[in-house]
Amino acid sequence: MAQLSDIVNETVRAEIEEFLDRPEEIERNIELFSRASPAMQDIAAALIEGDNITVDRLTVQALADGVEAIEIMDDGLIAGMGIVGIKFREGFVFVPEVLVSARAMKAGMAHIEPILAASGVEPIGTVIMGTVQGDLHDIGKNLCIMMLRGGGFTAIDLGVNTSPDEFLEAVRENDAHLIGMSALLTTTMPNMARTVEHFKDAGLRDQVRFMVGGAPVTPEFGEEVGADGYGKDALACVELAKKLAAELRT
Amino acid sequence: MGEQFKRLSGEWMTPRRRFLSALYGGRVDKVPAMTLSSVITLEAMEIADAYFPEAHLDAEQMARLAATAHEDLGLDTVMPVFHSQLEADALDAATWWGTVDNWPATSAHVLHDPEDFSIPSDYLKRPSFEAVLGAIRLLRKRYPEVAIVGKVYGPWSVGFHLVGIENFLMGTITEPDAIRRYLEVLLPASMMSAHAQFEAGADAVMWADHANRELVSPQTYRDFLLEMHQQVTEEMGGPSILHCCGETTDRIDYFAEAGWDCFHFESQVDPHVAKEITGGRMSLMGNINNPTTLFSGTYDDCYQACMNVLEAGVDGVAPEGSVPLGTKMEVLQALADSARDYSNAHRPDGRLVVHDPPPSPSDENGEA
Numbered sequence A: 001m002a003q004l005s006d007i008v009n010e011t012v013r014a015e016i017e018e019f020l021d022r023p024e025e026i027e028r029n030i031e032l033f034s035r036a037s038p039a040m041q042d043i044a045a046a047l048i049e050g051d052n053i054t055v056d057r058l059t060v061q062a063l064a065d066g067v068e069a070i071e072i073m074d075d076g077l078i079a080g081m082g083i084v085g086i087k088f089r090e091g092f093v094f095v096p097e098v099l100v101s102a103r104a105m106k107a108g109m110a111h112i113e114p115i116l117a118a119s120g121v122e123p124i125g126t127v128i129m130g131t132v133q134g135d136l137h138d139i140g141k142n143l144c145i146m147m148l149r150g151g152g153f154t155a156i157d158l159g160v161n162t163s164p165d166e167f168l169e170a171v172r173e174n175d176a177h178l179i180g181m182s183a184l185l186t187t188t189m190p191n192m193a194r195t196v197e198h199f200k201d202a203g204l205r206d207q208v209r210f211m212v213g214g215a216p217v218t219p220e221f222g223e224e225v226g227a228d229g230y231g232k233d234a235l236a237c238v239e240l241a242k243k244l245a246a247e248l249r250t
Numbered sequence B: 001m002g003e004q005f006k007r008l009s010g011e012w013m014t015p016r017r018r019f020l021s022a023l024y025g026g027r028v029d030k031v032p033a034m035t036l037s038s039v040i041t042l043e044a045m046e047i048a049d050a051y052f053p054e055a056h057l058d059a060e061q062m063a064r065l066a067a068t069a070h071e072d073l074g075l076d077t078v079m080p081v082f083h084s085q086l087e088a089d090a091l092d093a094a095t096w097w098g099t100v101d102n103w104p105a106t107s108a109h110v111l112h113d114p115e116d117f118s119i120p121s122d123y124l125k126r127p128s129f130e131a132v133l134g135a136i137r138l139l140r141k142r143y144p145e146v147a148i149v150g151k152v153y154g155p156w157s158v159g160f161h162l163v164g165i166e167n168f169l170m171g172t173i174t175e176p177d178a179i180r181r182y183l184e185v186l187l188p189a190s191m192m193s194a195h196a197q198f199e200a201g202a203d204a205v206m207w208a209d210h211a212n213r214e215l216v217s218p219q220t221y222r223d224f225l226l227e228m229h230q231q232v233t234e235e236m237g238g239p240s241i242l243h244c245c246g247e248t249t250d251r252i253d254y255f256a257e258a259g260w261d262c263f264h265f266e267s268q269v270d271p272h273v274a275k276e277i278t279g280g281r282m283s284l285m286g287n288i289n290n291p292t293t294l295f296s297g298t299y300d301d302c303y304q305a306c307m308n309v310l311e312a313g314v315d316g317v318a319p320e321g322s323v324p325l326g327t328k329m330e331v332l333q334a335l336a337d338s339a340r341d342y343s344n345a346h347r348p349d350g351r352l353v354v355h356d357p358p359p360s361p362s363d364e365n366g367e368a
């Protein structure tokens, strides 16, 4: 079994030691990072620190050194973002820190994405994300999108105030099967149900899976509106998306 | 003559006196039940025959709608600013005024550099201000004895609207000096709003700057807002109430340090803990949960929730934030009823409320 001391990057080691609490998460991260090359650990560390310039430079460097794009994404960028997500969930960092890390992630992905697209590497799945009609809160939804991208999904952002029809159109256009709806207002939560209904009316309900979230939304409410799952935070959103994507494949 | 000066007992204070006394942590005949942010509902719109979104820009409709808080819910305050766009709209942010069953919001951000910002010369004459200031004047005339609460968005929250919340929040790390500069240039716009609302007749102004735990760390409040809020509370020109959404337990101490007269807090904060932290340095009003208790709950749920905060010894009971528009008036009725019943049961001399002493540590052991 891998040990913390197998991780060469000091920042990554310190992050795991200081901020991770759940045994399964500690184990998973030690496993992941001890396997990752020192260069990938450096990328992860820079991403955790929100240093977009360094992430950009190290990504370019790694590609020039012949590292596979997918390895940089998985062992550098996604691995780093995983730690940021946990720190946010546990209240060690706040929205600004996550936004800054997401910006660093974007800097790296700008080099990775074209390569992956050209080589035909499939993302785990495509998720259509939007804040429901009448609602203009988007910070939480945006964080989910960042973590989904960080988790290997393609996420299409429909922005705020998204009508049931816009969700439907986006599903058709992108041949997507996963939908994430966010609502922060009790007054707009019923629009989640309306969206699900709209898919039923269009005869598309069975082909898609709905995820719901946002501060006032509960698992019970999700069930009530006929969604397929509820996520409490951005990490839970990624887990749920993975579960539903697997369901769709079978 | 003698009739007029009968012995003071029961509910003898006017709502206005009661509110102001409570705001400063003083003694009251009845703990006030209030609206500090909006309590407007679809039902209230029917009663007042005044509807969103028109009521946001029409002083008469706004005043009628605000008055339902006192007339129909029996609250000690009225509050005419139902949305969060007052200053931002007058500062040229693009506003979507919403619909009958939805609140307004900023639809596009306009500011990219603090040095580009200036306050329009007709700022206080813009439609959003004409409506609010007009409504406050009407309410003052119609309800001389009811407390009127104004509402201001501070430079942090106006910054969200003008600059975009993500740019603004990220800036606290990537370009803190620019964010400080934004706060500095935006502050006068919020101050002018507060002064104008006091001048129009508001008894107190609630100042909202959303630096809550869902968004930023307590250190961010300390580093970006504490000093500025100290200036605000000194120069606001009247009784001040801070509103900050969400879980704020870890920064209440800073709020007290900033000199706010009162903190309007949300349901995530335990009132006992809040009282312990503030130790009387500012009063506490709140914190009835919106989605679960008021929107989805019953009259009894609301009554019980109110009793719990009243028993914690808060200075006033109110919804935690703007209540969902679909909330039933019948449920909101429990705010005033609980405050009345609690006060009737805690008025040993028949004249003033005396809260039960907090349980001694030995009692607590027994309970646990």
Ligand code: B12
Pocket (backbone or CB within 6 Å): A095, A134, A135, A136, A137, A138, A139, A140, A141, A143, A144, A179, A180, A181, A182, A183, A184, A185, A186, A187, A211, A212, A213, A214, A215, A216, A230, A231, A232, A233, A234, A235, A236, A237, A240, B038, B082, B083, B084, B085, B102, B103, B104, B105, B106, B160, B165, B210, B212, B214, B215, B245, B246, B247, B266, B290, B291, B320, B321, B322, B323, B324
């Ligand atoms: C920031 C904020 C605003 C900003 C929004 C800026 C923006 N671009 O988003 C501004 C100032 C514009 C605003 C406006 C209003 N707001 Co507001 N706002 C908030 C605040 C303070 C924080 C919300 C937030 O961003 N949280 C941080 C993020 C990270 O958390 P989150 O959104 O919950 O997301 C996480 C999870 O829920 C989950 N998640 C989210 N979406 C999804 C989706 C899926 C699929 C999954 C799986 C998971 C998931 O993952 C996220 C990350 O962990 C809350 C207070 C609070 N306690 O939440 C009020 C709050 C949401 N607002 C409220 C209100 C009333 C309003 C206004 C109506 C105010 C007014 N009177 O005008 C307007 C409405 C405008 C409109 N039409 O939408 C109320 C809602 C009450 C209710 N439940 O109905 C709240 C709760 C405050 C209160 N107590 O009164 N607001």
